[in-house]
Amino acid sequence: MTPLEEHTQKRAALINADRAFRVDHTRLPHSMELCADKIARRIRTEEATTVWGVEHENVPHPFPGMEFLTGKAIISSTRLFGIIRKMPKGALLHAHLDLTVDPYTLLHFALRYPSFHIRSSEVITSSNISSIVPEIRPLAPDFPAEASSLTDPSYPPMSWVPFSRARERFDETFGGPEGFDRWVTGYMSINPSAAYVTHNNNIRIWDKFRSAALLNMNIVYYTPLWRQYIRQFLEDIAADGILYVEVRINFTRRFMVGADGKMDVPHIEWLKIFKQVVDNFKQEREDFFDAKVIYTVIRDCDAAGLEEHLEDCLVMKKEFPDTIVGFDLVGDENILIPLKDYLEPLLQFKERQKHEGVSIPYIFHAGETCGDGTKADENLYDAILLGTKRIGHGFSLVKHPKLMQICREQGIALEVCPISNEILRLTASMPMHPLPILLNHGVPVALSSDDPAIFQNIGLSYDFYQVVVASEVTGLLTLAHLARDSITYSMLEGAEKVKLMQMWEDRWFKFLLELVSSEKGQN
Structure with missing residues (x-):
């Protein structure tokens, strides 16, 4: 054997030994999978x-895995994205329900209800239309309109205008009704300019995020619309090949606004509607398995406030034992209260569950930060010690070899949200994302979308695409393994999990067959 041959042999062996740690190397693929x-x-x-190596209008220097909001139109046009769209995705384990439906769809839902009104702090003019954020709320059915147009020079600032009337009378200078739609929805999501220019760091972009989230939530938390909203969410994810979801519902608001305009609809009613919509959807659709709820509260309340939410969660778990599957604390970890400040009520709640005979696992957001040793980063330690079943984001986990080892050995999966991480400026692009580090160390991962209404990544196809084009190692087999892991690390148990996995495998085989057959037909 020549020195070159020996080196080549050792090189191949070293690569194989190195990649043997990857989670997608634990299963022997069959011939159809290898072909696909x-x-x-x-x-x-x-x-x-042919796509990423040529220039595109208004997209300077495109590359695979580039900034999502800038490259989205290019992504959507690719053949590879078309393939991924057809792929069964498994489970969506990290999504915030109140931020999941496309803003244009949500706006037109609101237009159907006369109770919705809008106001602004100033008359909308050419000089302030790009900086004035409107306020939208459902009011009492008999609420008298205080003005008729936001663009009329005589508009009294902060006066309520019926939503549909404000749209109809939006000045033609600004595009009329269609201009109104663009103006409002522009503030309900994050655009490329905000993400990559005006708010281009992890601190400032959260300001934009909170503003957009509030606009969406003020529409979503209206009981007459709630049912329609949940249905739309289920239709969107099912259309993208998602079979099951554990969705986070934000119960920070004590009440939802009812049809009478009063904020008096309790949490229990929210869940009743949710379960009714899900049950009906399951009966109608053979391509959808189920939807469960992770009780969520923003991490800005004091310990006493958290105790109230934990008690509320317990009550609803008893009322809906098959719907509530976990508890989480959410929000900007860099500025809000860390887990260590909530240890007493969180530890007491674990003991309380034993006495009550229920199980509500913790599924904590932790490590959604670029920090190293900051309170957001150290949430990872407390989340693991508190027994979290999964970790939401866990972006900074790769800085902690011991924690990666624990996650690998104890089966604590990370809910990785690639596009969310990029838009919230934790990383500049997908080739710089730490996901390959997690995969290469055998840490289980479930890809997720987080807040698709704001990030414009409805479903999971865009996140799957960004992951697969940003690596020469990751392929369709890796995506399949991530889909399987999303089911494996779901909160389903026993026969339900087995049934869902089989449902996914059946659709996976059908997808493979169609892909390979169509390819043969073109050759």
Whole structure:
């Protein structure tokens, strides 16, 4: 054997030994999977040149895994994305329900209800239309309109205008009704300019995020619309090949606004409607398995306030034992209260569950930060010690080798939200994302979308795409493993989990067959 041959042999062995740690190397693929993976890899290689290697209007220097909001239109046009769209995704384990429906759809839902009104702090003019954030709320059915147009020079600031009337009378200078839609929805999501220019760091972009989230939530938390909203969410995810979801519902608001305009609809009613919509959807659709709820509260309350929410969660778990599957604290970890300040009520709640004979696992957000040793970063330690079943985001976990080992050995999966992480400026692009580090260390991962209404990544296809084009190692087989892990690390148990996995495997085989057959037909 020549020195070159020996080196080549050692090189191949070292690569194989190194990649043996990856979670997607634990299962022997069958021939159909290998064939489909080969097809996807070939298309990715071709499009790296034919799509990402050429100039596009208004998209300077495109590259695979580039800033999502800038490259979205290019992504949507690719053949590889079309393939991923058809792929069964498994489970969506990290999404905030009140931020999941496309803003244009939500706006037109609101237009159907006369109770919705809008106001602004100033008359809308050409000089302030790009900086005035409107306020939208449902009011009492008999609430008298205080003005008729936001763009009329005589508009009294902070006066309520019926939503549909404000749209109809939006000045033609600003595009009329269609301009109104663009103006309002522009504040309900994050655009490329905000993400990559005006708010281009992890601190400032959260300000934009909170503003957009509030606009969405003020529409969503209206009982007559709630049912329609949940249905739309389920239709959207099912259309993208998602079979099951554990969605986070934010119960920080004590009440939802009812049809009478009063904020007096309790949490228990929210869940009753949720369960009714889900049950009906399951009966109608063979392509959807189920939807569960992770009780969520923003991490800005004091310990006493958290205790109230934990008690509320316990009550609802008893009322809906098959719907509530976990508890979480959410919000900007960099500025809000860390887990260590909530240890006493969180530890007491674990003991309380034993006495009550119920199980509400912790599924904590932790480590959604670029920090190292900051309170947001150290939430990872407390989340693991508190027994979290999964970790939401866990972006900074790769800085902690011991914690990665624990997650790998104890089966604590990370809910990784690639596009969310990029838009919230934890990383500049997907090739810089730490996801490959997690995969290479055998840490289980479930890809998730987080807040698709704001990030414009409805479903999971965009997140799957960004992951697969940003790596030469990751392929269709890796995506399949991530889909399987999303089911494995769900809160389903026993026969339910087995049934869902089989449902996914059946759809996976059908997807493979169609992909390989269509490829043969083109050759």
